[in-house]
Amino acid sequence: MKHLLSIADLSRDEINEILDTAVSMHEVQHRDVKKLPTLRGRTIINFFFEDSTRTRSSFELAGKWLSADTINLTGKGTSVSKGESLRDTVKTIDAMGVDMMIIRHMASGAPAQIAQWTNCSIVNAGDGTHEHPSQALLDAYTMRQRLGDLEGRHVALVGDLTHSRVFRSNVLCLTTLGAKVTLVAPATLMPAGIGAWAQADGIELSHDLDAVLPTVDAVMMLRVQRERMSGGFFPTAREYAVTYGLTKARLGLLPDHAVICHPGPMNRGLEISGDAADAAQSLVLDQVSAGVAIRMSILYHLLSGERSGDQSGEGSAS
């Protein structure tokens, strides 16, 4: 595994390996001295063309705690007008001899394109409305910590699916892990071709949150971008909150063991009520805490050389 561009690149075993390693990484996080020598001498660039304090600092800490040299770079929105192509920009960085680039970009597919243009390992830290694989892995990790194996578990993803990279990675991750997934959103916020997509991947679709909630083990509320509200995707914020928000009243529809996730930042009172965000079954802060551990695990799996020799599976039929 050289790159992490999409959850689709990972097998179920590979996902589980990353989640398992994250468990031990998570322990490091609670030590006084949070430093492992694993990636000493390796250089990682956090190349963020789009702002994201949360994801960037999470990757940065993960690199530092594994003793890698990490550098942060921010790209301008787009360099199209300046004559320099994206390829030229990343080739320049590549030429300095870095081992890994962690890319956040406002354009879908940019990390995949960059992987074609450079020699280093590429991690997709969120690209446009495409994917956010490390987020999906930390979400799966967090749910697994609480619910155990996700095989056969029912997860609802609710909200602005069209514009959500978190959703795209999560749906791949959860179905790969054997969970049953239901998507809940108004038709205007479901991605193009979702019907064929759902059919191919065995996903359920619904416009009725009240009917779905009593059947779930986990519900993930997705952020509604403020700018969508006036874009004709739905009539008013009030209508959205009433129809698709996780209101206080709806908390009562959830089974006792069910958990609530939100990738943040939350619009309290819109897709999620304050009561739901702060409820006992809310995993919102656990998700953030798991973020560093998951990213340490990702860096470890991509950069620590060949799979460590202590695995016995070599040569066995697969």
Place this chain on the structure above:
Amino acid sequence: MSADDRPTNTSPLLITGADLAGAGAGDLLVVDGRIAAAGADAADQAPEGAQRYHGEGLIALPGLVDLHTHLREPGREDAETIETGSAAAAAGGFTAVLAMANTSPVTDTAENAERIWDLGQRAGYVDVHPVGAVTKALASEELAELGLMARSRARVRVFSDDGKCVHDARVMRRALEYIKSFGGVISQHSQDPTLAGSSACCHEGELSGRLGLPGWPGVAEESIVARDVMLARHTGSRVHVAHVSTAGSVEVLRWAKAQGIDVTAEVTPHHLLLTTDLLSGYDPVFKVNPPLRPQEDVEALREALADGTIDIVATDHAPHVRQDKEHAFVDAAFGMLGLETALSVVSTVMVAQGRMTWADVARTMSTDPARIAQLTDQGQGLTVGAPANITLIDPDRKVVVDAATSQSLSRNNPWHGRELTGGVHLTMLRGRVTAREGLVWGASA
């Protein structure tokens, strides 16, 4: 080098034994730039000392005419010039191209149109006919100087804001009414900008949903085609639909033609063969406008071209320099090269698959494009007295496309590495050889 400096082929030439556009083997005698005799007994009329060219096993077509080419000059001479673009056209078997108006400055005045015409004449590979803009600066607001362009030396008859849609219905109506007096036609880039937003870059469907790319729904094309067909009926004027890409548009066209509405349409080689799933790796070489569509649409387009619902093939040759394509997919430039590969693609998809004959190729790539553009010197077939615009095709040759060998200044070639069946052997403009086996006359030292 100007055309006058070049040796002209004045000595009579006899092409022997070629299949004359699907009508069976025969000879073609070319004298003084015109076809002096054609058919079985043409050889008998050949004067003493006529040059002979062995055409056995080849198909002779009337010189190909491309109704939709982007030559980038003026404004982006780093991507293509009229000289290099028309050289690529000659290498691809063309003897005339219509150069789209979205240059910088836009071709929206008689002066700009004449300049392009003159540069084409000077290059001398093919006739370069400027397409005039419908509206000033392609802004869809005020009409460009349609009449002055028509009366100019360039004799403009085709008008298009291509790259943009004349989306304002009232402006489109006025333009259609206005061009009637000189027999013009409006070639419409059908794309409702409110349905396919400015960042739309991928067919809207399951793949765009999965890739997270802004979708370009088929209905954004179909609704404009439907509107324009009704405007053509209302005004009694001529509409030509550029680069049709969906099965729905084909349905509208089929209906319109059955009503006797004066509408014609083109399909590009890439929409006849390439499908949207090529975008799964976000490679901008496959980014084109309108976007590549799913297989069902491709099948409908092939069928429509074969049955005449779509009249012609046009390349939408759109050269871009490397750095304009090497951006993130949504930021990269739209368009792909097409002049040098068009015949091979049509040969592969339509002829080799038995969907069309070589006579159909002559119709869809020469006669009808010339008729739609009202060219008097092109697309007249291989008949006695016609200008000797002749393209010889080797129908069985396997062509592995190599982007590096292009005559174009640009390399955004979606066909690179593909094997196609059938290639252009020789191109002749008014009796003068302009290209042979992909090498243009005078291109080297």
